[in-house]
Amino acid sequence: MENNGYVAHIGFLYPGHAAEDDYPRLARMVHPAADIRVIHTNFTADAHTVEALTEMGSPPRLIEGAARLRDSGIEAVLWTSTSASFVRGLDGIREQIDTLEKALQVPASTTAMAFARAVTAIDARKVAIAATYPDDVAALFQSFLEHFDIEVVRLASHGIATAAEAGLLGRDAVLRFASENNHPDADAVLIPDTALHSASWLEELETAAGKPVLTANQVSFWEGLRLCGKLTPQQGLGTLFATEL
Structure with missing residues (x-):
């Protein structure tokens, strides 16, 4: 028991x-x-x-x-x-x-x-960000991470207007999100939107990116x-x- x-x-x-x-x-x-x-x-x-x-x-x-x-x-x-x-x-x-x-x-x-602590936990010094947000909001996430000496080597912002819209993205779209917004110098890829599904595909995301992927x-x-x-x-x-x- x-x-x-x-x-x-x-x-x-x-x-x-x-x-x-x-x-x-x-x-x-x-x-x-x-x-x-x-x-x-x-x-x-x-x-x-x-x-x-x-x-x-x-x-x-x-x-x-x-x-x-x-x-x-x-x-x-x-x-x-x-x-x-x-x-x-x-x-x-x-x-x-x-x-x-x-x-x-x-x-x-x-x-x-949690993102700041997780990046430190996996010893990632440089990260790529695959953000659903518009440019100005995504830039604030980069600024936040830089407070913790985390270097952002790629910042991709996709301008999805609402959480509801992000929640409709399925497996293939989320896997592409990780692979297409990667960077060769990044130790990990960060996907910061809690409106985006990821739990079912965590291992597949890392296979697609070829490195650790952290989702919200x-x-x-x-x-x-x-x-x-x-x-x-x-x-x-x-x-x-x-x-x-």
Whole structure:
């Protein structure tokens, strides 16, 4: 019988609906299977603009979502929007984390911070970014990573206007996304949109790119396990999960 003491209990705050089914899928793929709660948060506009993303990740929105996780037994919570954290800058991300930790009294993080930690975990010094976002939003992700001495050798921005549109991209399109936006000097390819499905194709993405690929939902789940203190090497989930900290 599985020892429930080793099962991770994680809450994910996810804005709207796009690729949230990646989280229960990842919960079933890890061993032991994780117990998760996905809470859909509200926002004013589904748009990849700095203004809309800043509102989406505002403390009142996070507090509203966190209220639905109280007394749920979670051990950690993630704000799972990469762009709606990094557009607020480092101080804004710290405010998001502090807001969630005070609201729920458990460790918290964001997908943007998960990317910074994951890149370090796999010892990648140079990265290529395959972003769904418009140019101005993608450039803010590059600036965020550079705070952690991560060198961006290629930045591709594809101008997809909404999370809903990104969520419709299927396997072949996502695999092309990884391979076509690679760079020979990159140690890893980063795909930063939590609206993009990836959980089912993590190993295929790395085969397509010929190197480690980090996706938003992958690093978010990894970060949740790490915060719970229940991160162990896993197979079938890409280089990141196979790496022992």
